[in-house]
Structure formats: structure tokens, C-alpha cells
Amino acid sequence: MTSGRKSRRLTILALGATLVLPGCDSSTDHAAPTVATSTSPSIAPDVPTGYDPCTDIPQSVLDSESLRSKDKQDSNASGGVKWRGCAWLQTDGYAPVITTTNITVDMVRDKKFADTREYTINGRRAISTRQVDEHPDAVCTINVEMKGGSLEIFLSNPPSRKNTGNLDTCALARTLAEKVVPTMPATS
Numbered sequence: 268m269t270s271g272r273k274s275r276r277l278t279i280l281a282l283g284a285t286l287v288l289p290g291c292d293s294s295t296d297h298a299a300p301t302v303a304t305s306t307s308p309s310i311a312p313d314v315p316t317g318y319d320p321c322t323d324i325p326q327s328v329l330d331s332e333s334l335r336s337k338d339k340q341d342s343n344a345s346g347g348v349k350w351r352g353c354a355w356l357q358t359d360g361y362a363p364v365i366t367t368t369n370i371t372v373d374m375v376r377d378k379k380f381a382d383t384r385e386y387t388i389n390g391r392r393a394i395s396t397r398q399v400d401e402h403p404d405a406v407c408t409i410n411v412e413m414k415g416g417s418l419e420i421f422l423s424n425p426p427s428r429k430n431t432g433n434l435d436t437c438a439l440a441r442t443l444a445e446k447v448v449p450t451m452p453a454t455s
Contacts, residue, residue, distance in 0.1 A: 310347050311369040315413040317455035320352040320365040320447075328446045333357045340364050350419065360431040361424040361439055365447065369416040375408075382437070389448045395437045407437035409444045413455050420444050 321339065329335070334355035342350050352366030372392050376383065380396035381403055387393060392412040399406040405425045410417040422440040426432040431439060 310374075311415040312347065313415075314349050314351045314367040314369050315415045315417075315455055318367060318413070318418065318451045320367065320418070323450060324365065324447055325450055328450060329355065331446060332443055333360065334363070340366060352419075357430065359429040361422055361428060361436070363423075363440070363443060364419075364421040366419050366421075367413065367416060368410075368419045370410065370419065372410050372412045372417055375410045375417075384437070386441075388441075388444050389451075391448060391451075393444065393448075395440060397437070405436060407440040409437075409440045411444060411448050413451070418444075418448065418451065420447070 321337065334357055336356050338354045340350065340352055340354045348368070348370060350366040350368045352364065354362065354364040356362040372385075372394050375394050375396060376385070378396075380398050381400075382395075382397040384395045385392070386395075388411055393409060395407055395409045397403040397406065398408050402425075405423060407422050407424075409420045409422075411420075420440050420443055422436055422443065424431050424434070424436040424439055
């Protein structure tokens with residue numbers, strides 16, 4: 268993980284406090300999700316196609332989690348790793364960044380991150396991990412298998428959040444993933 272990507276992860280935690288203040292600016296730059304990966308030559312040249320989290324997640328799913336203030340979150344990292352998607356926030360609750368990435372579930376597993384758990388969501392392999400050493404309880408990442416990569420849900424849930432700060436971040440991320448993944452085409 269590069270230091271710039273690591274600092275952006277910390278930024279999303281810091282932004283958590285400001286995003287819930289009255290009159291917050293929805294144009295605030297949210298941090299992009301990250302996964303430390305190897306620069307394996309088997310990485311796909313681009314993110315999976317067939318599903319765009321910014322436009323393909325139904326409004327009913329976003330409403331069910333009270334997510335608002337969509338913000339585009341595209342980024343690239345060394346080794347050809349890419350993320351394409353959007354961030355949202357829940358007033359006085361968690362903030363997810365949902366992207367497609369050319370990082371696979373197997374690549375995530377190989378990194379042996381803390382609190383790694385594997386399961387299936389809507390027939391797809393999924394893995395949840397805690398990748399931010401400085402705030403392991405406040406951040407969880409879930410990667411769900413797609414052809415050529417995965418759908419990644421990077422969820423920040425600082426303990427200061429009135430509505431969700433006392434809840435398990437990976438449980439929140441899994442609940443969100445279980446609502447989003449069924450909206451993905453079987454061919455993606």
C-alpha cells in the first residue's frame with residue numbers, strides 16, 4: 268500500500284466527523300477504497316464491466332440504507348490496480364465507497380489481512396477484511412467476485428457516529444453487500 272493511499276484511508280475516517288455536521292458540503296472529496304495487492308502479472312488491465320455502482324445500484328437500495336450525497340470515486344494505484352465507483356454517506360452513520368476493481372477475491376485472501384472472513388453472497392464468493400491497522404474496528408472492506416476482479420465495498424464507521432458507531436462495521440458492510448450484490452447482472 269502506498270503512503271498516499273494510506274493517508275486517503277485516514278482521510279475518510281477524519282471526514283466522517285465533518286460529513287455529519289449540519290450543512291456539510293456534499294462536494295467534499297471522499298477517500299477511495301484501497302486494498303494492498305501484489306503486482307501479479309495476472310491482474311486484469313481494467314475493472315470488470317457490466318455493472319457501474321454509480322448508476323446501477325437502485326435508488327430503493329440506497330434509500331433502504333439512507334445513503335445520500337453520491338460522489339464519484341475513481342482511482343488508480345501502482346501495478347495497474349484500478350477502482351471505479353462512488354461514495355455515499357448516511358447522516359450521522361457510516362460512509363461506504365462502492366467500486367468495481369480489478370482486484371480479485373483471491374488476491375485479497377492472499378494478503379492475509381486481519382479478521383478475514385469468506386462467505387457467499389447471492390451465489391458469488393465474497394471476502395471481508397479489516398485493512399486499516401490504525402482503526403480496525405471503524406473500517407471494513409468486502410470484495411465480491413466479478414469476472415476480471417470484484418465489487419468492493421469500503422465502509423468507514425467511526426465510533427463517533429451516533430446512528431451506527433456502536434455497530435460492527437463488517438456486519439454493516441455485509442448487510443449493504445447483501446442488498447447491492449443481487450442487483451448485479453449474472454454475467455458480470
